[in-house]
Amino acid sequence: MSLNTIDIVVFIAYVLGLIGVAIYVSREKAGHEKDANDYFLAGNSLPWWAVGASLIAANISAEQIIGMSGSGFKIGLAIASYEWMAAITLMIIGKYCLPIFLEKKIYTMPQFLEQRFDSRVRVTMAVFWLGVYVLVNLTAILWLGALAINTITGVDLMAGMIFLGLFSVAYSLYGGLKAVAFTDIIQVVLLIFGGLFLSYTALDLIGQGNGIVAGFAALTDQAPEKFDMILAKDHPHYIDLPGLSVLVGGMWIMNLSYWGFNQYIIQRTLAAKSLEEGQKGIAFAAFLKLLMPVIVVLPGIAAVILLPELERADQAYPQLMNLMPVGLKGLVFAALVAAIVSSLASMTNSIATIFTMDLYKSDAKPRSEQHYVTVGRIVSFSALVIAMLVAKPLLGQFDQAFQYIQEFTGFFTPGIVVLFISGMFWKKTTANAGLAAAIGSFVLSIVFKYAWPTLPFMDRVGIVFLSCLAIAVVVSLFENKVQDNAVDLDGVSFKTTAGFNVSTVAVIAILIAFYSAWW
Structure with missing residues (x-):
């Protein structure tokens, strides 16, 4: 089903408007040229609302909207644990990790690892993250985004990927993180409005025109099995979301790695005006995460009733969009594309930052700041081209791409969390111990996957996290070396404002209410 002329006009207006805003916010004062700090960290100028909106815009993309809706169709509300548990994880990162990162004045996560350990750790992790970002995350965003466009408009998958890539380049390549972050405000507003309207429409259809309350009641009556938050061992998808592990097990490790030590995400907070502004932004993002299941999971559950004959779970969200009225369908389509291109822009900017600042830049051969900006732009464009070429071979055969991404990254996240947590909070951790944990994470994950x-x-x-932690402790104690680069926690303030503390209590209370209601 193709878009109506009015829908196309709405969509084109959005595209042109976003590019115009990006160009406007990317302007520099007369006589000033963009330097590396301007391009990669927005000149440390982001206010809290830009930080929070950009965190969500970077996170919520095709892999979230299309992928989680697909998992909602297959599994149900239990997949929302990724969103809801992320909210409390964000508050922990804001209180205990962000103060350390901002005190170190870093551009990238590998840069912090070099300050704490040595250059080997920095280069190893920089190469690893570049590989994952280009071959897993960027490809997933492009592929699922193109799949959505294909389902809605019939446009060829490769043509869809090319459009998404060129669109993201058009508004982000020149301005860098500043253009990305400030346009993310528009993206998030549109995403939330469009997503909520789609959920409203789906529930109203299920309720036969009697409103969302009647629709939700009918949905829970007709598909009660989709509203189990904690899956029992006999559930067919228990292997994806194993019961209480979503509350006390491995999901904590996944979330800590993603929200706390992932360049693609944390770069927004590194660009905040101050620590307090960064923490406000994180709290704002945490509350938005509590709302996200209504936008990205509920439509997938609704599709169980409205579109029970779907061939692929990941088609749930795009097919529901075809139920929207003329005009609003174009707006919701624009919201979906907004999520995709904002994540593409964020990802390519992070790829450019890591490559330029961690692998290319050298104190032995200094270059001008403008040179590094140019290198960053070339890397951003090159990463998109590579991702387009490998997307179909890597992801074309998967029914639930979101679950594939989670499992693949799960090979590495235990070691990454051990590397950072021990590096920040245990002064005896050595570089060899950190590397052993990082490498051991992949090896042990492979062993467990095939042996068990x-x-x-x-x-x-x-x-694997507990095993890697044990490895790091044993190696560190065996080497028993004084760590001159250890983080001096006495010089870091973990004190937070009353507003941040109240927000933390509110997030916890809301989570308790959610899990109590749908246990």
């Missing part, structure tokens, strides 16, 4: 295939991957993540 019935072990849910989330439980595997928890077990």
